[in-house]
Amino acid sequence: xxxxxxxxxHAAEFFESLSQWLTIPSISxxxxxxxxxxxxxxxxxxxxxxxxxxxxxxxxTGGPGSEGLPAVYAEWPAADPAAPVVLVYGHHDVQxxxxxEEWDSPPFEPVQRDGLLLGRGASDDKGNVFFHxxxxxxxxxxxxxxxxxxxxxxxxxxxxxxxxxxxxxxxRSQRERLRCDVVVVSDTGMWAADVxxxxxxxxxxxxxEVSLRGAERDLHSGSFGGGVPNPLHVLADLLSGLHDTDGRxxxxxxxxxxxxxxxFERGMIAKLPFDEKEWLTEAxxxxxxxxxxxxxxxxxxxxxxxxxxxxxWGGHTGPGGKTIIPAQAHAxxxxxxxxxxxxxxxxxxxxxxxxxxxxxGIESTVVATEQGVRPCFSPVDSPAVRAGVRSMERAFGKEIxxxxxxxxxxxxxxxxxxxxxxxxxxxxxxxxxxxxxNERVDMALLLKAAEAAAxxxxxxxxxxxxxxxxx
Amino acid sequence: xxxxxxxxxHAAEFFESLSQWLTIPSISxxxxxxxxxxxxxxxxxxxxxxxxxxxxxxxxTGGPGSEGLPAVYAEWPAADPAAPVVLVYGHHDVQxxxxxEEWDSPPFEPVQRDGLLLGRGASDDKGNVFFHxxxxxxxxxxxxxxxxxxxxxxxxxxxxxxxxxxxxxxxRSQRERLRCDVVVVSDTGMWAADVxxxxxxxxxxxxxEVSLRGAERDLHSGSFGGGVPNPLHVLADLLSGLHDTDGRxxxxxxxxxxxxxxxFERGMIAKLPFDEKEWLTEAxxxxxxxxxxxxxxxxxxxxxxxxxxxxxWGGHTGPGGKTIIPAQAHAxxxxxxxxxxxxxxxxxxxxxxxxxxxxxGIESTVVATEQGVRPCFSPVDSPAVRAGVRSMERAFGKEIxxxxxxxxxxxxxxxxxxxxxxxxxxxxxxxxxxxxxNERVDMALLLKAAEAAAxxxxxxxxxxxxxxxxx
Numbered sequence: 001x002x003x004x005x006x007x008x009x010h011a012a013e014f015f016e017s018l019s020q021w022l023t024i025p026s027i028s029x030x031x032x033x034x035x036x037x038x039x040x041x042x043x044x045x046x047x048x049x050x051x052x053x054x055x056x057x058x059x060x061t062g063g064p065g066s067e068g069l070p071a072v073y074a075e076w077p078a079a080d081p082a083a084p085v086v087l088v089y090g091h092h093d094v095q096x097x098x099x100x101e102e103w104d105s106p107p108f109e110p111v112q113r114d115g116l117l118l119g120r121g122a123s124d125d126k127g128n129v130f131f132h133x134x135x136x137x138x139x140x141x142x143x144x145x146x147x148x149x150x151x152x153x154x155x156x157x158x159x160x161x162x163x164x165x166x167x168x169x170x171x172r173s174q175r176e177r178l179r180c181d182v183v184v185v186s187d188t189g190m191w192a193a194d195v196x197x198x199x200x201x202x203x204x205x206x207x208x209e210v211s212l213r214g215a216e217r218d219l220h221s222g223s224f225g226g227g228v229p230n231p232l233h234v235l236a237d238l239l240s241g242l243h244d245t246d247g248r249x250x251x252x253x254x255x256x257x258x259x260x261x262x263x264f265e266r267g268m269i270a271k272l273p274f275d276e277k278e279w280l281t282e283a284x285x286x287x288x289x290x291x292x293x294x295x296x297x298x299x300x301x302x303x304x305x306x307x308x309x310x311x312x313w314g315g316h317t318g319p320g321g322k323t324i325i326p327a328q329a330h331a332x333x334x335x336x337x338x339x340x341x342x343x344x345x346x347x348x349x350x351x352x353x354x355x356x357x358x359x360x361g362i363e364s365t366v367v368a369t370e371q372g373v374r375p376c377f378s379p380v381d382s383p384a385v386r387a388g389v390r391s392m393e394r395a396f397g398k399e400i401x402x403x404x405x406x407x408x409x410x411x412x413x414x415x416x417x418x419x420x421x422x423x424x425x426x427x428x429x430x431x432x433x434x435x436x437x438n439e440r441v442d443m444a445l446l447l448k449a450a451e452a453a454a455x456x457x458x459x460x461x462x463x464x465x466x467x468x469x470x471x
Numbered sequence: 472x473x474x475x476x477x478x479x480x481h482a483a484e485f486f487e488s489l490s491q492w493l494t495i496p497s498i499s500x501x502x503x504x505x506x507x508x509x510x511x512x513x514x515x516x517x518x519x520x521x522x523x524x525x526x527x528x529x530x531x532t533g534g535p536g537s538e539g540l541p542a543v544y545a546e547w548p549a550a551d552p553a554a555p556v557v558l559v560y561g562h563h564d565v566q567x568x569x570x571x572e573e574w575d576s577p578p579f580e581p582v583q584r585d586g587l588l589l590g591r592g593a594s595d596d597k598g599n600v601f602f603h604x605x606x607x608x609x610x611x612x613x614x615x616x617x618x619x620x621x622x623x624x625x626x627x628x629x630x631x632x633x634x635x636x637x638x639x640x641x642x643r644s645q646r647e648r649l650r651c652d653v654v655v656v657s658d659t660g661m662w663a664a665d666v667x668x669x670x671x672x673x674x675x676x677x678x679x680e681v682s683l684r685g686a687e688r689d690l691h692s693g694s695f696g697g698g699v700p701n702p703l704h705v706l707a708d709l710l711s712g713l714h715d716t717d718g719r720x721x722x723x724x725x726x727x728x729x730x731x732x733x734x735f736e737r738g739m740i741a742k743l744p745f746d747e748k749e750w751l752t753e754a755x756x757x758x759x760x761x762x763x764x765x766x767x768x769x770x771x772x773x774x775x776x777x778x779x780x781x782x783x784w785g786g787h788t789g790p791g792g793k794t795i796i797p798a799q800a801h802a803x804x805x806x807x808x809x810x811x812x813x814x815x816x817x818x819x820x821x822x823x824x825x826x827x828x829x830x831x832g833i834e835s836t837v838v839a840t841e842q843g844v845r846p847c848f849s850p851v852d853s854p855a856v857r858a859g860v861r862s863m864e865r866a867f868g869k870e871i872x873x874x875x876x877x878x879x880x881x882x883x884x885x886x887x888x889x890x891x892x893x894x895x896x897x898x899x900x901x902x903x904x905x906x907x908x909n910e911r912v913d914m915a916l917l918l919k920a921a922e923a924a925a926x927x928x929x930x931x932x933x934x935x936x937x938x939x940x941x942x
Contacts, residue, residue, distance in 0.1 A: 322782070
């Protein structure tokens with residue numbers, strides 16, 4: 001039986017099962033829903049065992065005393081022990097549902113309408129996880145083999161929507177069982193239903209707080225104005241100087257490790273039907289695009305690093321006036337990073353920059369407020385990406401374009417801790433309204449994704465020598 | 472009888488009466504002390520009548536329904552109706568006394584110690600008002616005339632320490648009775664007990680709030696960072712650009728009306744024994760002086776205009792990080808002004824500056840948050856200042872130097888509404904601890920001030936043709 005035929009025959013049953021999973025309100029950010037997150041994990045484990053996975057387990061997360069939002073782990077070994085090992089990553093927890101009154105139907109009572117399946121998690125990420133259960137069965141049905149052509153591992157976490165706080169620890173403590181040659185991330189999207197595409201990179205991020213101090217106390221600006229440095233002026237100078245007139249970040253060494261966009265990737269990005277006016281509307285009705293000179297908007301938000309001031313404050317901020325020279329000034333900064341920038345190196349550069357821009361009479365401190373997230377990037381000509389593209393091309397019958405994402409979740413941890421390349425296969429759409437009321441998924445696309453997933457194991461198996469060369 | 476002899480003979484009685492006045496806790500900022508402010512006004516009116524003023528009245532301030540902090544008005548006409556009319560300005564309300572525990576003796580139980588009179592108001596401003604009562608009696612005793620050589624008017628307000636909210640209205644409504652040829656301001660200080668000096672100018676001030684808006688809502692910096700303008704970046708650019716590399720304010724037209732410091736005045740300022748290190752300690756242990764290139768610290772804080780950012784805020788200012796491009800950014804600005812800058816013209820220049828520095832995609836607004844205070848300035852070669860200097864030279868037997876003040880109270884209203892030049896005669900010292908615990912006044916200086924005041928009426932009468940030329 002062909003993959004497509006198998007999928008068509010089992011589509012109704014597939015959506016019925018997915019809908020059952022979607023009734024479990026696994027909201028990880030809500031402490032009152034922890035039991036539901038656990039129930040969602042158990043449901044998935046049971047379903048995976050039913051699918052045929054010989055191993056499926058619920059893994060608690062967090063250390064002793066730290067209440068966990070459990071992950072699900074499953075494993076289906078290939079017949080050939082030398083076959084590539086593939087780990088699929090996704091998550092089974094979902095976003096909160098407020099404002100409830102804006103939902104057309106209850107978020108945890110999924111309904112089908114006009115080819116859409118509506119409900120919280122339908123796209124992000126239960127739908128994008130669940131297509132693998134149909135894909136593997138279709139793959140086995142088509143090959144009539146008892147085991148997949150690659151060793152398949154699934155790791156579906158339960159705390160992605162609340163920051164993946166314990167995920168890196170979980171990866172480290174289970175490194176041996178999670179060992180793999182490639183990670184398939186099933187938590188991204190495509191450009192549009194009729195423009196199939198694959199994400200090949202996510203920006204990282206690192207944040208810091210800069211504080212400046214002048215006098216010991218706020219000074220009367222009548223008595224002292226014009227006589228001593230004003231920390232707010234110094235902060236304005238410092239933040240203004242963070243970008244040059246071309247919109248490039250002036251932190252020392254900032255671009256040293258940035259991997260340039262290849263002409264090929266720029267060409268692929270240019271093929272995307274991008275409507276900047278529409279995009280500006282989505283961007284809170286922003287009045288104009290802006291940023292680094294020499295790059296298009298999509299290039300800037302996906303493939304170029306940034307420095308952003310996320311907040312700043314100092315002096316009198318309440319009603320009315322207060323004629324002071326304030327004692328202190330503060331700013332919160334974050335940097336979006338692209339391959340191969342290192343968060344620690346960027347913070348070191350920032351410290352240097354702040355030192356260089358602190359005049360006499362002002363004391364400055366820089367506190368890195370968040371552990372950085374490394375950027376991740378999968379070269380478009382890498383074996384895993386090529387295999388992923390071929391499987392999607394077979395399913396969609398179209399050229400697969402490339403996108404990137406401007407922010408990232410725990411993907412960089414997967415690549416770094418498991419030391420494996422990433423390939424992103426997901427069919428989320430902007431139209432899916434993830435994180436918002438009336439989340440939905442395009443049911444036809446979900447079946448296409450299952451089909452691509454069915455082909456993916458063959459395609460990856462076909463590149464075994466390249467994939468396993470790094471073992 | 473000589474002026475000095477009269478003053479010496481009546482010194483004990485003078486301090487006794489002043490001490491009695493100081494027992495009245497006329498704290499205008501404290502709603503519970505309004506009756507005491509009224510009592511202080513009544514006490515002064517009665518005392519002035521006893522001194523010989525033919526007219527002394529308590530003037531309520533504020534309109535109907537607005538509870539007033541009364542002023543005292545007194546008048547003593549010269550025998551010659553063509554003689555100059557002199558209005559003495561001061562105030563009888565005092566600052567709050569907290570923290571009470573830091574007072575060595577109760578603030579409203581004045582005591583004499585080591586040549587000092589201690590108590591709230593001893594210097595600011597009851598002491599500096601009260602020396603006129605002794606001065607006028609000494610003047611009359613020395614001349615053996617029944618009336619002073621100038622028509623003397625006193626206006627002693629009761630709400631200076633709480634912002635002089637109704638003072639301008641009072642001046643306008645009583646403009647006819649307050650008509651004068653010169654205003655003697657008795658609410659300023661000298662450089663030091665052994666460096667007698669006269670204030671000749673006060674900076675004005677005008678304030679505004681600048682607001683910038685980008686998107687309709689805060690944007691996720693992962694999705695949009697690098698793509699749209701960040702209002703905080705624009706605000707930093709705008710505030711950083713407010714000063715050029717020489718520390719000069721770049722607001723269009725800002726310096727057009729600035730009266731340059733004369734070489735004479737710069738020379739007089741240079742004669743003041745200024746210890747910058749000590750001044751920096753007073754300035755909240757500031758680490759360095761800073762400001763407009765080409766001017767000394769005293770010149771900058773007294774005679775040069777400034778732009779100060781008093782507060783700024785935008786985006787995430789709470790604990791932790793939030794990777795957003797904020798929708799809004801705000802700054803509170805104030806400008807210290809010198810003669811002959813016009814507050815309205817400066818705000819117009821600021822609006823122009825903000826418009827010029829608002830890039831596409833950002834909307835800016837400027838709201839002037841306070842009615843401006845005009846700067847005031849009395850040229851050192853003007854008739855009133857020369858008369859004041861001569862009277863102080865006779866009392867102190869020393870060259871009188873010139874100072875200015877960096878901020879101002881209601882003095883500019885006096886000059887503007889009454890259309891009269893100002894001359895500042897006061898003997899407050901930095902050491903007086905005004906507005907702080909243990910306020911004191913140097914008793915010997917207060918007697919010198921009374922002596923200078925006694926000479927002042929003769930000196931002003933001697934310049935009658937010049938003073939009254941403008942009638």
